[in-house]
Amino acid sequence: MNMGVAKGVMIGVIVLIIIGVVVASSVQIVDAGHRGVLLHWNAVDLTVAPLSEGLHFVTPFADSVVQMEIRTLKFVKTTSAASKDLQTVSTEITVNYHPSPNSVNILYQTVGLDYENRIITPTVEEVVKQVTAKYNAEELITKRPLVKSDFEADISSRLNEFNIITDTVSITDFQFSALFAQAIESKVEAEQKAFKAENDLKRIEVEARQHAAQAEGIAQANIAEASGEAEAIRIINNALSTNPHYLEWLKTQQWDGKLPLVVGEGGTPFIAIPTQ
Numbered sequence: 001m002n003m004g005v006a007k008g009v010m011i012g013v014i015v016l017i018i019i020g021v022v023v024a025s026s027v028q029i030v031d032a033g034h035r036g037v038l039l040h041w042n043a044v045d046l047t048v049a050p051l052s053e054g055l056h057f058v059t060p061f062a063d064s065v066v067q068m069e070i071r072t073l074k075f076v077k078t079t080s081a082a083s084k085d086l087q088t089v090s091t092e093i094t095v096n097y098h099p100s101p102n103s104v105n106i107l108y109q110t111v112g113l114d115y116e117n118r119i120i121t122p123t124v125e126e127v128v129k130q131v132t133a134k135y136n137a138e139e140l141i142t143k144r145p146l147v148k149s150d151f152e153a154d155i156s157s158r159l160n161e162f163n164i165i166t167d168t169v170s171i172t173d174f175q176f177s178a179l180f181a182q183a184i185e186s187k188v189e190a191e192q193k194a195f196k197a198e199n200d201l202k203r204i205e206v207e208a209r210q211h212a213a214q215a216e217g218i219a220q221a222n223i224a225e226a227s228g229e230a231e232a233i234r235i236i237n238n239a240l241s242t243n244p245h246y247l248e249w250l251k252t253q254q255w256d257g258k259l260p261l262v263v264g265e266g267g268t269p270f271i272a273i274p275t276q
Helices: 002-028 103-111 115-132 137-142 144-160 178-243 247-252
Strands: 027-031 033-041 054-055 063-069 073-082 087-097 163-176
Touching: 002 027, 002 087, 027 033, 027 063, 027 144, 033 103, 054 063, 063 103, 087 115, 115 163, 137 144, 137 163, 144 163, 163 178
Parallel strands: none
Antiparallel strands: 027 054, 033 063, 073 087, 087 163
């Protein structure tokens, strides 16, 4: 009986182990931020959509699941290229991207997990060289938004063919040769000096107009004052010519009311005093 019981227990344990292995093989969990690519005998099963996050039951031993991250990923690449005017430019590009959630099975089948080195790196390098060759070195600075737009459009279009979605493309840095950088610095300095000189000229012109306006105002005031004096003289002359007593009236207006103490010999008193 003991042998029979032991044998039965062993068989039970083996059955439980087999059941556990089968259950473990039939249950697959897809992590958050990922999609699962279902493989049937290690071949991608395109008849089944990528598995979403969570618990999934698959055929034991025949099926397996490869997880692919679909969250936004970051790729940074520095590439040297020649500009239109044959200046060597080192450009650092940052690409934020993510695999298309509904097409990760196709991406895995056609490229595999190493799609960054196989697809993104050569794509970014080629686009940087092509776009940089369309612009002069100076235009890469002055037309930076347009250059960025060209980078983004070309990179997005090419990566989309491999079911990789581009979120943003950023020009992190431009580096030029030391000689060209010095030439740009000298040009900017010259432009700043020219701008300052132009502003100084405008200021001087404004101040000159202001001084001219002030001088004109003073001249107009002097003219008005002279005209007033001339009119006053004209009125007095008219009064003198029409009224001979006007001068005597003016004298009385200027007299302070005091009589002179001494009148010189032969002098005429200011006021005649009657003797009778």
